[in-house]
Amino acid sequence: MSKKIKRRQFLAGLAAAPAVSVAASATKAMAQPAAQPASSVPPIPMTDRPTNDMPPQTIGKTGSDFMVDILKSLDIQYIASCPGSTFRGLHESIINYGDNKSPEFITTLHEDTAAAMCHGYYKVAKKPMACMVHGTVGLQHASMAIYNAFADRVPMLVLSGNIGNPATRQVYIEWNHSAQDQAATVRDITKWDDQPASLQGFAESMVRAYDLMTTAPMAPVLITADGDLQEDPIPPDIEKKLHIPKLKMRSQPSGDVMAVREAAKMLLAAENPVIYTNRYARTENGPALLLQVAEMIGAPVVDGHMRMNISNRHPLNHSQRSEATLQQADCILALEPIFLWGLNNYVPDLVTRPNDPRRRNPNLKLIHIGTESMMTKANYQDFQRYAEADLSIPGDAEATMPLLIEALKTQMSAADKARCDGRCAKVKELTAKQLEQFRERVAFEWDAKPISSGRLVMELWDQIKNEDWMMPTETQFLSDWPYRLWDIDKPYRTMGGSGAQGIGYNTPAALGAALANKDKGRLTVAMVGDGDFNMAPGVLWTAAHHKIPILYIVHNNRAYHQEVMMILRMASRRQRVNHKNVYVGTLIDNPAPDYAKIAQGYGLFAEGPITDPKDLAGAMRRAMDVVKRGEPALLDVVSDGR
Amino acid sequence: MKINLLLGAALVLFSAAAFAQDSLKGNAQTGKDLFVAKGCYSCHGFVGQGSREGPRLMPALPYPAFVAQLRTPRTIMPPYTATLVNDQQAADIHAYLESQPKPPDPKSIKLLQ
Numbered sequence: 139m140s141k142k143i144k145r146r147q148f149l150a151g152l153a154a155a156p157a158v159s160v161a162a163s164a165t166k167a168m169a170q171p172a173a174q175p176a177s178s179v180p181p182i183p184m185t186d187r188p189t190n191d192m193p194p195q196t197i198g199k200t201g202s203d204f205m206v207d208i209l210k211s212l213d214i215q216y217i218a219s220c221p222g223s224t225f226r227g228l229h230e231s232i233i234n235y236g237d238n239k240s241p242e243f244i245t246t247l248h249e250d251t252a253a254a255m256c257h258g259y260y261k262v263a264k265k266p267m268a269c270m271v272h273g274t275v276g277l278q279h280a281s282m283a284i285y286n287a288f289a290d291r292v293p294m295l296v297l298s299g300n301i302g303n304p305a306t307r308q309v310y311i312e313w314n315h316s317a318q319d320q321a322a323t324v325r326d327i328t329k330w331d332d333q334p335a336s337l338q339g340f341a342e343s344m345v346r347a348y349d350l351m352t353t354a355p356m357a358p359v360l361i362t363a364d365g366d367l368q369e370d371p372i373p374p375d376i377e378k379k380l381h382i383p384k385l386k387m388r389s390q391p392s393g394d395v396m397a398v399r400e401a402a403k404m405l406l407a408a409e410n411p412v413i414y415t416n417r418y419a420r421t422e423n424g425p426a427l428l429l430q431v432a433e434m435i436g437a438p439v440v441d442g443h444m445r446m447n448i449s450n451r452h453p454l455n456h457s458q459r460s461e462a463t464l465q466q467a468d469c470i471l472a473l474e475p476i477f478l479w480g481l482n483n484y485v486p487d488l489v490t491r492p493n494d495p496r497r498r499n500p501n502l503k504l505i506h507i508g509t510e511s512m513m514t515k516a517n518y519q520d521f522q523r524y525a526e527a528d529l530s531i532p533g534d535a536e537a538t539m540p541l542l543i544e545a546l547k548t549q550m551s552a553a554d555k556a557r558c559d560g561r562c563a564k565v566k567e568l569t570a571k572q573l574e575q576f577r578e579r580v581a582f583e584w585d586a587k588p589i590s591s592g593r594l595v596m597e598l599w600d601q602i603k604n605e606d607w608m609m610p611t612e613t614q615f616l617s618d619w620p621y622r623l624w625d626i627d628k629p630y631r632t633m634g635g636s637g638a639q640g641i642g643y644n645t646p647a648a649l650g651a652a653l654a655n656k657d658k659g660r661l662t663v664a665m666v667g668d669g670d671f672n673m674a675p676g677v678l679w680t681a682a683h684h685k686i687p688i689l690y691i692v693h694n695n696r697a698y699h700q701e702v703m704m705i706l707r708m709a710s711r712r713q714r715v716n717h718k719n720v721y722v723g724t725l726i727d728n729p730a731p732d733y734a735k736i737a738q739g740y741g742l743f744a745e746g747p748i749t750d751p752k753d754l755a756g757a758m759r760r761a762m763d764v765v766k767r768g769e770p771a772l773l774d775v776v777s778d779g780r
Numbered sequence: 781m782k783i784n785l786l787l788g789a790a791l792v793l794f795s796a797a798a799f800a801q802d803s804l805k806g807n808a809q810t811g812k813d814l815f816v817a818k819g820c821y822s823c824h825g826f827v828g829q830g831s832r833e834g835p836r837l838m839p840a841l842p843y844p845a846f847v848a849q850l851r852t853p854r855t856i857m858p859p860y861t862a863t864l865v866n867d868q869q870a871a872d873i874h875a876y877l878e879s880q881p882k883p884p885d886p887k888s889i890k891l892l893q
Contacts, residue, residue, distance in 0.1 A: 486856050581886040582836060583829035590829060596891045617832040699822065703833060706819040710858035717818050717864070779822050780831035 199377060202231035202368035204337050208344045209241050211382045214268050214295065216259065216653060217241040218252035218680075222272025224299025224315050227368030229270070241268060244653070244684055247676030249276045251646040253283035253358075254674070256294035258610055258650030260287075261445075261633035263657070264421060266351060267650070268295040273315040277323050277360075282640045284358050286647075288327040289520040290444070290637025291417060291509070293351035294358045295344075296324070300333065301365040312365075320362045326517045329357035337367060337380055345383045354390050354420065354534040355509035390420070393507050393533035395541055401471065401505045401529055402545035405435050406554050408469035408503065412456075414481055416442030417474040417508075420536045422629040425449065427539035428473070434546050436562030437471070438463050443613075443621065444476065444634035450626040451573070453566035458576075458622060465498050473535035474508040478525035489707040507531045507538050520638060576622040583778070589751045590778050591693065594665070595619035597754040598691065601762050602663055610651035611644045611664045612636065615700075616693060617780050630660070642673025645690070649677050652688035652770075661765065662688040668726055668733070669698045675736055681770035682741035689758075689765045690737075690772040694747065696727040699779040733774035746774025804868055806875025814873050818865055823857070828877050840877035846870070 205228055209217070221229055232243055246252040252269035259267045271280045277298050287294055301307045301316045317323075321331035330350045332343040340363070347359035372380070405411050413432055419425055425448055432439050432448075438456035440463050441447050448455050456463040464470070470481050482502050483495040506527040514521045531538065550558070583590035595616055603625070612635040613620050626632060633651060636643035648664035655662045671692050681688055705720040730747070737744035743764040745757045754775070761771035815821055815828070823834030830836030834857065840846065847870050850860045865873070886892045 488856055489858065577886040577892045579830070579836065580892065581889060582838060582883040583825060583827065584884055584889060586825065586827045586829060588826060590825065590827075591831070592829075600891050614832060702819070702822050706822060707858040710860065710864060713861060713863050715864060720819060778825050778831075780825070780833055 196371040199372050201337055202227040203235040206231045206236040208341050208382050212348050214241045216244050217268040217270050218244040218246050218255045219270040220246055222276050224273035225270055246680050249279035250283045251674050251677050253280040254646035255650030257287040257292050258647030259654045260292050262651045262654035266293045266295055270297045273299045274317050281324050284324050285327045286636045286638045286640045286643050288357050291356050293356040296360040298362045300362045321360050326515050328360050331360040333362040341382045355513040390534040390537040392537035393531035397531045398541045399545045402549050404503055410467050411435050411437040411469045412467035413437045413439045414470055414472045414475050415447040416476045417444045418535050419445040419447045424536045425629045436558040438565045446629055446632045450621050453569050469503040471505045477522050478506055479523040489711050503528045505529045507535045509534055588776050588778050591616040592619050593751045599624050601758045605661045608655050608660045608662050610648040615667050641670050644670045645674045646677045649681055652686050665691045665693050668692055668694040678737050678740040678742055687765045687768045688770045689761055692733045692774045693777050694774055695777050695779045697725045737772035742770050742772050744772040747776045749776045804871040806871035808875040808879035811872035811876030814869050815876055837877050838880050843874050846874050
C-alpha cells in the first residue's frame with residue numbers, strides 16, 4: 139500500500155462529524171496532548187473536529203445528501219457546473235443520492251457559461267436554476283455572468299464550495315481554492331450571501347436565499363457550502379432535528395395605493411401621455427396588463443426590449459418611432475425603465491463626451507413605477523444617472539398594474555373616456571404604414587454581400603414563422619430587424635438582453651433559455667455575434683452532450699464591430715489619416731475562425747462559412763431539421779457589420 | 781451664436797464643395813474601396829444600405845450636401861476633414877454611391893410579403 143493511500147485513510151478517519159459540534163469537539167481535540175510532539179512553543183490545535191476512529195467508509199446520510207434534499211424541496215430542476223473538488227461531496231450526492239434528477243447536473247466547460255445559463259433559463263422558465271462553482275477560482279470565472287444577471291435583476295442560485303477549516307485542507311491547492319469570505323468576490327453583485335456553519339443553518343439560508351432572490355427586485359444569491367459540512371456524515375442526533383423551512387404563500391412588492399391613485403390622476407390630466415417599458419414584464423401576464431392601461435388612456439408604448447413587454451406589431455407599440463413619441467409626450471409613465479434620466483434628457487453619443495444634456499420637454503411630468511431604487515449598491519454604477527421624477531412609486535411595476543387599472547376605472551369620467559378613446563385611435567394610425575416602410579428599407583440590402591442583417595433575419599423568419607419559436611438573443615447588433623419585421627406575438631417570444639452588456643452573454647444564456655424551452659416544447663433560435671461566441675464556444679459541447687435543441691447562427695462580421703466604429707471616431711477626432719490602423723485590435727480575422735468546424739469538433743451539425751445570401755435558405759432548412767430532431771445545430775454566416 | 785457660426789461654416793463648405801465638384805470627377809470603383817478603407821461601411825453598411833448606426837445613403841445626396849455632411853456632420857457621425865478624406869476621395873465615394881443599382885421592388889421578394 140502506498141504512503142499516499144495510508145495518509146488518505148488516516149485523514150478519512152479524522153473526518154468524522156460535521157463542524158456543527160464545534161464546541162464539543164474542540165474540547166475533545168485539546169484533550170489529546172499525546173498526539174502533539176513535546177515543545178516549548180504552545181501547541182497549535184490541528185483541528186477542532188473529533189479525531190475518533192471513524193472508518194474511512196461512511197454509511198448513512200451525509201451533509202451534502204441533506205443539501206440535495208433542500209435543492210429538491212426548492213424544486214431546482216438543473217444545476218450547471220464544471221466539477222471542482224471543493225464541492226465533491228455535493229456533486230456526488232446530486233448524482234447518486236439525488237439520482238441526478240431535480241436537480242440534474244448540467245456539465246459546462248466554463249463557470250461563466252454555467253452562470254449565464256442560469257440567467258437565460260430563468261427568463262424563460264420564470265423560476266431559478268442553480269450553478270455550482272469551485273471555491274475562489276470557479277467563482278471568479280462566474281463573476282461576469284453573475285454581474286450581467288444582477289444588472290438585469292434576474293435570480294440565480296450560486297453555490298460555491300469552500301474548505302472553511304484550515305486544519306482539514308489536505309493539499310496546498312485547497313488553500314488556493316478556499317477563502318475566509320468566498321462571497322467577497324461577488325458581494326457587490328448579489329442580493330444576499332451566506333457561508334453557513336451548520337446544516338440547519340444551511341437549510342434556513344438556502345430557503346431565505348430563494349425567497350430573497352425571487353422577490354423583486356430579483357438578483358443572484360450565493361451560498362457557500364463548506365467542504366466538511368458537505369462530506370461528513372450527519373450524526374443521528376443532529377439528523378433527527380434537521381428541518382427544511384417551506385416557502386408558502388408569497389407576493390411581490392407593489393406600489394403604494396395612494397401614490398398609484400395620484401398617478402392615475404396625472405395620466406388622465408395629460409394631453410399626450412406615453413408609457414415607457416423596459417424591465418417591466420415579470421410574468422407572461424405582464425403584456426396583457428400593460429395593454430389594458432395603454433388602451434384605457436390611449437397612450438403609445440415605447441419599449442426598451444429588456445423583457446417581452448408588448449408585441450411588436452401592436453398598433454400602440456411606438457418603439458420604432460421612439461424619439462418622436464418621447465418628444466411630444468407631456469406625461470410619461472415609466473415602468474421599470476432602468477434609465478429613467480434618459481426619458482427626458484438626451485445626450486448624443488459623441489466621442490468628445492459632451493456634458494450638455496438636452497431636455498426633451500421642460501414641462502414633462504414623469505411618473506416612475508419600478509424597483510430600481512430598492513436595491514442600490516455603492517460600487518458598480520449600474521444604477522444610472524439620478525433622475526428627477528414628479529411621482530416616484532417604488533414597487534414592482536407588474537404587481538402595481540392591477541391597482542393602476544382600478545384607480546383609472548374609478549377616476550375616469552365619461553368625458554375622459556371619450557377623449558382617451560379618440561386619442562387611442564389616432565395614436566394607432568401613426569404606426570399603420572410602419573411594416574411596409576421597413577420592408578422597403580430591407581429591400582435595399584437584400585442582395586448585399588457580405589450578407590446583410592436584414593436578409594439574414596428574414597431568411598430565418600421564413601423558417602420559424604409557422605413554428606412555436608423563441609428567440610433569446612439580443613438584436614441591436616442586427617439593426618433590430620426582428621423587432622421591425624417579424625411578428626413577435628406571444629408573451630414568451632423574446633427575453634431581452636444581458637443587463638450589463640458583458641460580452642459573452644448571448645451564447646450561453648441562449649442555451650439556458652433553450653433548456654427551459656425544451657421542457658416547454660418550443661423551438662429556440664439564437665443569433666449571436668462572433669465576438670460573443672468566441673467568449674464561450676464550449677457552450678456548444680454542453681448543448682450536444684445534453685441534447686438541448688437550439689439553432690445557433692453566428693452573425694459573423696469578423697470583428698469587434700462596435701469597437702471598429704469607436705476607434706474610427708477616435709481616429710477622426712484626432713485627425714489620424716491612416717484609417718487602416720483602426721483594424722488593429724478590432725478584427726477577428728487573419729485567420730478567419732471557421733465556426734462550423736469548431737462546432738463540428740464539439741459534436742454539432744454545422745455549415746459555413748455561408749457567404750452568398752442565396753445559400754441561406756437551404757442551409758437553414760437542413761439545420762432546422764436537426765434542431766427539430768432534438769439536437770443543436772450551428773450556421774456560420776459571414777455578415778455585414780450591423 | 782454658435783449655431784450661426786456653424787451655419788456660416790457650412791455655407792462656405794457648400795460653395796467650396798460645389799467648386800470642387802466642377803473640377804473633380806469621381807471614380808466609382810475607387811470610391812467603393814474608399815468606402816471600406818475609410819470606414820464608412822461600418823455605420824452605413826457595405827452598400828450604403830444604412831443600419832442602426834447610420835442612415836441609408838441611397839439615393840445619394842447631391843454632392844454639395846454630401847460633402848457638407850462629411851466635413852461638418854449633423855450629429856454623431858465622425859467628421860471627415862480634407863485631411864482624412866480629400867476632395868478627390870469625397871468625389872470618388874460620391875460616385876460609388878451614385879453608381880449603386882436601384883433596389884429591387886419589395887413586392888418582388890417573396891420573403892417580404
